[in-house]
Amino acid sequence: MTQDDAGAAVLRAWGAAAPDAVLLDGFHALKHALRFGARVGPAVTSDKAAALALAAELADDLTDVLRELLVEVPAQALRELVPRVHPTGVAALAARRDRQANLDAMAQLPRTSPVVVLDNPRNLGNVGAVIRLAAGFGATGVVTTGDLDPWHPNAVRSGAGLHYATAVERLPLEELPPGPLYVLDPEGEDIRSLAVPDDALIAFGSERHGISPELRARATRLVALPMRPQVSSYNLATSVAMTLFHWGGPAPA
Ligand SMILES: C[S@@+](CC[C@H](N)C(=O)[O-])C[C@H]1O[C@@H](n2cnc3c(N)ncnc32)[C@H](O)[C@@H]1O
Known part of the structure; x- marks a missing residue:
């Protein structure tokens, strides 16, 4: 097959897969998705040599996989597929992680790490940043309530593909998973006076309105992060980071 034929074929495959697929926007999203077992479909780049050089520098475990997978297409064709092309000029489509497997993983007790709950988050950048934190700390999962889709391309982009x-x-x-519900709120008890158990749900309120009355009513404990007087709150994702750090994180290698 010529390069033109391969380009045309990958663009047809993209068109067929796009309606139900997750957009992996950029080299890092594709890298993480591959490392964590995503079923990746069409994958394109406007500069394959540059993408492989990046792989050799940052992710050599994937250089051979990417050499096979990536199809070079003209820059204009990539712009038509992806509204805001990532600076690395790489994009791919993948299937979502299986919902039932996700629900089973979070329902299983005893859990070895918490589930993060975001109650009606409003900012997809925060959602992605929290998923990235949860992945790094080895949290069991991230549940969002409300109308935002945590698999939205902007959340996957800011989560660097770590949804997998x-x-x-x-x-x-x-329908939250089981486990004691530790709700983070500046009016709670100081987090330094307690341990966050492995099977906890650690829940955070929305950027605009904080924790909802429904979430507050369900709380096993209300927990506060230390903050000097006159500061009203921390950013959502930084609050999750502090709480996961206080929980403890993955065992040292
Ligand atoms: C940006 S804050 C919400 C601010 C919101 N305007 C309010 O009235 O609460 C988002 C979430 O981060 C968590 N958070 C922020 N600062 C915190 C603190 N000092 N202690 C505990 N949780 C905190 C809470 O879960 C909060 O609902």
Whole structure:
């Protein structure tokens, strides 16, 4: 097959897969998705030599895989597929992680690491940043409530494709996984006075309105992060980072 034929074929495959697929926007999203077992479909780049050079420098475990997978297409064709092309000029489509497997992973007790709950988050950048944190800390999963899709391309982009490294699902508040519910709120007890158990749900309120009355009513404990007077709150993702750090994180290698 000539390069033109391969380019045309990958663009047809993209068109067929796009409606149901997750957009992996950029080299890092594709790298993480591959490392954590995503089923990746069409993968394109406007500069294959540059993408392989990046792989050799940053992710040599994947250089051979990417040499096979990536198809070079003209820059204009890539711009038509992806509204805001990532500076690395790489994009791919993948299947979501299996929902039932995600729900089973979060329902299983005893858990060895917490599930993060974001109650009605409003900012997809925060959602992605939290998923990245959860993946790094080895959290069991991230549940969002409300109307935002945590698999939205902007969340996958800011999560650097780490949706495949932890269970990510949107659920109604009534269907949260089991486990003691530790709700983070500046009016709670100081987090330094308690331990966060491995099987906890650690829950955070929305950027605009904080924790909802429904979430507060379900709390096993209300927990505060230390903050000097006159500061009203921390950013959502940084609050998750502090709480996961206090929980403890993955065992040292
Ligand atoms: C940006 S804050 C919400 C601010 C919101 N305007 C409010 O009235 O609460 C987002 C979430 O981060 C968590 N958070 C922020 N600062 C915190 C603190 N000092 N202690 C505990 N949780 C905190 C809470 O879960 C909060 O709902």
